[in-house]
Amino acid sequence: MGVRKNILITGASAGLGEQMARDFAARGRDLALCARRLDRLQALREELVAAHPGITVTVRQLDVTEHARVFEVFDAVRAEFGTLDRVIVNAGGGKGRAIGTGGFDTNLHSAQTNFVAALAQCEAAVQIFRDQGHGHLVVISSMSAMRGLPRGMTTYAATKAGVAALAEGIRADLLGTAVKVTTVFPGYIVSEANPAAKPKPMMVSTEQGVRAMVRAIERERPQAKVPAWPWVPMGFVMRHAPLRAVARFS
Template sequence: MSPRRSILITGASAGLGERMARDFAAMGRDLALCARRTDRLERLREELLAAHPGITVAVRALDVNDHDAVFEVFRAFRSDLGSLDRVIVNAGLGKGQPIGTGRFDANLQTARTNFTAALAQCEAAVEVFREQNAGHLVVVSSMSAMRGLPRNLTAYAASKAGVAALAEGIRAELLRTPIRVTTLFPGYIASEMSGRSGRTPLMVSTERGVRAMVRAIEAERAQAKIPAWPWVPLGFAMRHLPLSVVSRMS
């Protein structure tokens, strides 16, 4: 299978999205990068083109909660690059508060960004892929999706479980087509969103975590827990241990 040449990454101005852009640029891929912070995108574009002058890097501002803009930006990127071979639905939000403590606003923002906005991105991407009769959709979920979790993770885990089910449903729809779908379940990977690298056990560096993500994306696996060790066995444990035990793991 020939490599996916043109890759769109949302939430590309920082964290996992920014690191994925660097790794794919080093592989010679053309990139379509979008995020709210265009100043950071422009600096990243200049850096990538200086390091890899043979590639194309297109950047556009995008707030994924502006659903009309999602469709407009994805179509514009397709025009910029000639095609979209892979779309990585990466933009997300990590905030949340315990349910019933007066912070519905934070939990609603998490649900809207991590699920509803992801739905818009998947719709826009698959619309392009159907027209092309080709493409690879990558949805970034989380190991938090394995079970319902307490405290600040309740709405976040639910949103990531929802987006994982969404990706699986799209995969089921497209099984007999040339369009592929991958769901990633990252564990604790240091990033601006995690903000807890010094206090969270099992946290790996952004570089190591994203290398594992890129390997799984390139293999076009249906699902991947990232990094495989220790998250494959931990994922099994999270699915099968009593909820009282799982709640203490979070």
């Protein structure tokens, strides 16, 4: 497959999604940017078109937990562009509470946003890709998916493990076809979407982290831990270290 010209990104109004839009715009791609905050999307569109006059950028207001709306928006973007070459399932959130401490509503919202809504996005995207005979599904997971994590990270890590398994299952179903599936596992990346996150060792800037993400996405490999250093070896450590050590680190 050649260049993936038409790219849809969810969660594009802030954080990693916003920066991915900038990086792909700089590569000359046409973009469909989706998020709840239409004003932020419109401002981003103006910025990108001014910086890269040759590209097309369309914006759609979308709350990914409104599942029927996900299908409507994805289909509308495909109709507008004629073909949809890549969908990046990025929308999500990191709020959580330790299990059994009265935070069920918070954890439920995280599960619905990070997993159930991702399922809707994957369903809508792959339906389009099957129909047109090609496409690239990109699912943004997290290094948190490597292990079960304690405290406020428990539900978040579980949802990110869930979407990684979902993407792998889709990949298995589409082996040998022109529909490719990539799962991206970002490490600690500074993001406007999680401003309350405490600085951590090995944390990189949004720009540096997203550059690594975009390079991985462009390679279209099945999985990518990003940035590769230190997260490829850290992934091995997280998988195999005693749970007590993983719990302290997190």
